[in-house]
Amino acid sequence: MSLKSNLHNLKEKYKGTKMAPAFNALHTFLYLPNETTHNGTHIKVADDLKRTMNTVIMAMVPCLIFGMFNAGYQHYAAFGTPVDFLSWDAFYIGLIKILPLVVVSYGVGLAIEFLFAVIKGHEVEEGYLVTGMLVPLIVPVDTPLWMLAVAVAFGVVIGKEVFGGTGMNILNPALTIRAFLFFAYPTWMSGDKVWVHGAVERSKEIANGANLDAISGETILGSLAQGQETSYSVADMFFGFIPGSVGETSTLLILLGGLFLIFTKIGSWRIMVSSVVGALVMGLIFNGVVSAGWISESSKFFGLMSTEFWHHLLIGGFAFGTVFMATDPVTASQTNKGKWIYGFLIGFISILIRVFNPAYPEGVMLAILLMNVFAPTIDHYVVQGNVKQRMKRLKVKTA
Amino acid sequence: MSNDITIKKGLDIKLKGAAEKVTENAIISNFCTVRPEDFHGVTPKLIARVGDKVKAGEPIFYDKAQEAVKFVSPVSGEILDIPRGDKRRILALKIQADKEQIFHDYGIFNVESATSESIKNHLLASGCWPFIKQRPYDVIANPEKSPKAIFISGYASAPLVADYDYVLQGKEAELQVAINALGKLTEGQVHVSVSKNGSSPLSGLKGVTLHKVSGPHPSGNVGTQINKIDPINKGETVWTINPQDLVIIGELLLTGKFNAERLVALVGSSVKKPRYFKTKIGSEIATMVYDNGVEKDGNDRIISGNVLSGKQIKPDGSLDFYSNTITVIPEGDDYEFFGWNKPVFNKISTSRALTFSWLTPNKKYDLNTNTNGEHRAFVLTGNYEQVFPLDIYPLQILKACMYEDLDEMEALGMYEVAPEDFALTEFVCVSKQPHQAIIRKGLDLMIKEIG
Numbered sequence: 001m002s003l004k005s006n007l008h009n010l011k012e013k014y015k016g017t018k019m020a021p022a023f024n025a026l027h028t029f030l031y032l033p034n035e036t037t038h039n040g041t042h043i044k045v046a047d048d049l050k051r052t053m054n055t056v057i058m059a060m061v062p063c064l065i066f067g068m069f070n071a072g073y074q075h076y077a078a079f080g081t082p083v084d085f086l087s088w089d090a091f092y093i094g095l096i097k098i099l100p101l102v103v104v105s106y107g108v109g110l111a112i113e114f115l116f117a118v119i120k121g122h123e124v125e126e127g128y129l130v131t132g133m134l135v136p137l138i139v140p141v142d143t144p145l146w147m148l149a150v151a152v153a154f155g156v157v158i159g160k161e162v163f164g165g166t167g168m169n170i171l172n173p174a175l176t177i178r179a180f181l182f183f184a185y186p187t188w189m190s191g192d193k194v195w196v197h198g199a200v201e202r203s204k205e206i207a208n209g210a211n212l213d214a215i216s217g218e219t220i221l222g223s224l225a226q227g228q229e230t231s232y233s234v235a236d237m238f239f240g241f242i243p244g245s246v247g248e249t250s251t252l253l254i255l256l257g258g259l260f261l262i263f264t265k266i267g268s269w270r271i272m273v274s275s276v277v278g279a280l281v282m283g284l285i286f287n288g289v290v291s292a293g294w295i296s297e298s299s300k301f302f303g304l305m306s307t308e309f310w311h312h313l314l315i316g317g318f319a320f321g322t323v324f325m326a327t328d329p330v331t332a333s334q335t336n337k338g339k340w341i342y343g344f345l346i347g348f349i350s351i352l353i354r355v356f357n358p359a360y361p362e363g364v365m366l367a368i369l370l371m372n373v374f375a376p377t378i379d380h381y382v383v384q385g386n387v388k389q390r391m392k393r394l395k396v397k398t399a
Numbered sequence: 400m401s402n403d404i405t406i407k408k409g410l411d412i413k414l415k416g417a418a419e420k421v422t423e424n425a426i427i428s429n430f431c432t433v434r435p436e437d438f439h440g441v442t443p444k445l446i447a448r449v450g451d452k453v454k455a456g457e458p459i460f461y462d463k464a465q466e467a468v469k470f471v472s473p474v475s476g477e478i479l480d481i482p483r484g485d486k487r488r489i490l491a492l493k494i495q496a497d498k499e500q501i502f503h504d505y506g507i508f509n510v511e512s513a514t515s516e517s518i519k520n521h522l523l524a525s526g527c528w529p530f531i532k533q534r535p536y537d538v539i540a541n542p543e544k545s546p547k548a549i550f551i552s553g554y555a556s557a558p559l560v561a562d563y564d565y566v567l568q569g570k571e572a573e574l575q576v577a578i579n580a581l582g583k584l585t586e587g588q589v590h591v592s593v594s595k596n597g598s599s600p601l602s603g604l605k606g607v608t609l610h611k612v613s614g615p616h617p618s619g620n621v622g623t624q625i626n627k628i629d630p631i632n633k634g635e636t637v638w639t640i641n642p643q644d645l646v647i648i649g650e651l652l653l654t655g656k657f658n659a660e661r662l663v664a665l666v667g668s669s670v671k672k673p674r675y676f677k678t679k680i681g682s683e684i685a686t687m688v689y690d691n692g693v694e695k696d697g698n699d700r701i702i703s704g705n706v707l708s709g710k711q712i713k714p715d716g717s718l719d720f721y722s723n724t725i726t727v728i729p730e731g732d733d734y735e736f737f738g739w740n741k742p743v744f745n746k747i748s749t750s751r752a753l754t755f756s757w758l759t760p761n762k763k764y765d766l767n768t769n770t771n772g773e774h775r776a777f778v779l780t781g782n783y784e785q786v787f788p789l790d791i792y793p794l795q796i797l798k799a800c801m802y803e804d805l806d807e808m809e810a811l812g813m814y815e816v817a818p819e820d821f822a823l824t825e826f827v828c829v830s831k832q833p834h835q836a837i838i839r840k841g842l843d844l845m846i847k848e849i850g
Binding site for chain 1: 630633635700706707708711726728730731734735736737738739740743746747748749750751752753754756766768769770772773774775776777778779780781782784790791792794795810811812818822825826827828831834835836
């Protein structure tokens with residue numbers, strides 16, 4: 001008996017039992033199911049939700065691998081023993097630090113998904129496949145694993161399952177997890193120590209009296225927020241040889257991922273484009289404020305305000321958030337017109353918060369979460385436009 | 400007068416097994432089945448009983464809600480059996496056909512001198528009324544209401560369907576008479592649309608407003624055309640009729656006979672020699688299907704209608720009342736190893752997520768009935784809009800139907816749609832939601848609550 005028929009027999013055996021969703025989740029991972037159409041269309045397109053989610057994951061894999069190299073590269077650079085970027089040494093550090101993040105993220109998240117599926121008797125939906133990959137990419141490399149586990153549990157249960165699971169949630173689950181980490185453990189999520197592996201540990205050793213140099217792994221945004229010059233070139237920013245969350249640094253790879261998503265028609269180009277436009281507009285406004293002389297150089301906002309408007313696209317989490325998080329179809333606007341407004345406001349507000357948030361100079365997370373909340377409102381007004389047209393047609397007729 | 404309609408949003412699904420333009424007489428089947436379920440929303444009240452002899456065109460049941468609407472036997476013969484289902488619901492009327500067909504004579508009808516009332520009564524009595532459907536709700540037209548316009552789509556754009564230009568050849572006289580009669584039933588216009596690139600017998604008709612349609616499916620759907628020509632508002636009614644049924648109406652008016660004969664396309668990748676057959680409404684399809692290369696013990700899906708909105712029928716099933724196409728495609732009840740992530744070349748996709756149908760836009764596909772994935776909640780957005788040309792928000796109206804918000808359904812345009820308008824969005828749905836069933840349920844709810 002082949003694997004195929006063995007699994008088929010098992011599926012028949014589990015049918016109707018509590019364990020059926022859990023078994024089916026594993027079974028359908030191996031085999032596209034033998035389900036056929038019944039009523040309605042007798043044929044269907046080749047795509048399903050698994051394929052869709054898988055495409056998004058493929059777009060993120062380069063960022064993950066780059067993140068592994070970068071973690072080691074930044075570590076050695078900060079500790080004064082630089083290594084080549086594409087070296088085994090650099091990759092090894094990244095691998096042992098980041099792989100556990102991925103494993104914990106998927107392990108905890110999927111366990112909860114399976115649990116809910118079994119309790120509520122529905123199939124395990126694929127939404128977490130993308131969330132589980134996003135989470136390790138948007139946290140600092142040294143995030144303790146237990147924190148991540150707590151945050152994932154919170155995000156999946158409160159951010160998604162209480163609303164009814166995949167497709168029903170209001171807030172992007174990955175950002176809910178990130179926001180939970182940010183507000184629950186702020187010292188691990190911001191500052192100048194968390195972005196480089198080993199920096200936190202080193203500062204603890206120093207506090208305990210060890211005679212060592214302090215390690216600073218400040219992000220570009222962090223330096224700018226404090227009015228310092230950054231030592232990174234534009235090319236570094238674009239290619240991603242800078243400190244930051246695991247997967248957010250390489251604008252180039254994110255750009256390629258974004259183009260891939262647009263090409264495969266999985267990601268919304270409307271949201272990506274309008275978000276970039278929104279960010280550029282806000283950046284230009286700030287540049288205008290600076291050149292008009294409305295703000296003095298001693299102001300604490302001067303550093304970020306005077307950053308050239310298009311540099312905002314290269315630094316921080318803006319590119320990553322725009323391409324992979326703002327485009328989440330469940331929490332974004334669902335109408336095409338609404339997507340333009342939604343994306344534009346995300347870009348616009350991201351840069352606004354980034355400049356005016358003194359404690360934590362990054363705004364993409366909060367901007368997207370905020371717009372997640374407003375997306376249904378945007379859609380409502382877009383759809384009302386269509387409804388009003390229909391009403392007008394009726395009035396013209398009866399008049 | 401000719402007005403062009405061009406549709407940009409849509410999708411032509413190219414499948415193997417299109418019918419060759421050759422007509423054969425199907426072996427006359429001895430059994431004829433009329434299924435009340437073909438007429439949505441009709442509760443049948445029997446006129447004929449088991450054992451009764453009926454002529455072709457003689458009423459066999461009527462609608463309980465609208466008693467004037469009669470349903471007639473397509474053949475002359477003896478009522479063999481009336482099987483019933485749950486709650487004694489009538490499933491079908493099986494009729495054994497006579498060797499010599501006798502027609503009930505309704506008399507030659509002079510349309511020119513007739514009033515609209517007398518035309519209506521004539522069509523109701525002779526069993527031609529059920530051919531006329533109405534929107535809103537996509538059910539048999541209510542004879543008490545007067546439609547603001549009548550729409551006839553002479554362009555079939557759905558995959559593999561019978562070509563009207565071919566099946567209507569030589570039927571100009573019948574079509575014209577039927578149009579004349581229908582023209583008297585509405586104060587508005589009779590809109591007829593034909594393919595821009597075809598030569599349809601319909602384009603020579605008098606007393607109609609002709610529209611030339613081009614663009615991908617669903618440009619030929621009558622719902623798309625209504626939306627572009629004269630959309631339905633609240634409180635308005637329009638009627639729609641399939642052109643092949645105009646021929647039956649026309650023949651009845653000209654000769655007094657209800658002749659249920661119809662040219663049917665037998666298509667699909669499981670058919671070895673796909674072509675046209677002359678057969679009758681309700682006749683058994685088994686011989687026609689199996690004589691033309693469909694394997695007898697093969698694993699195939701037989702569909703009365705097209706692959707997007709037809710009905711699944713059993714091998715001993717019959718042609719339904721409204722269809723002029725029989726499609727046979729392979730069943731897809733098998734597993735596919737890592738089917739969800741490996742590159743796909745042999746299936747159609749509207750994305751490019753390792754699916755490569757975009758590379759070969761003219762390739763003809765051999766699709767089976769596999770759903771290619773499991774049923775999920777709505778997740779993706781924006782992909783329905785690419786194939787949905789109506790001025791309506793498809794995702795929002797589907798959700799309104801699911802949570803049964805009547806006000807919202809009405810506001811979003813429920814009066815304008817029929818299930819078949821959502822066939823393409825259902826085809827491309829990544830979450831494998833049953834769009835047409837959702838819309839049908841929504842429409843039924845509206846009939847019940849609003850009427």
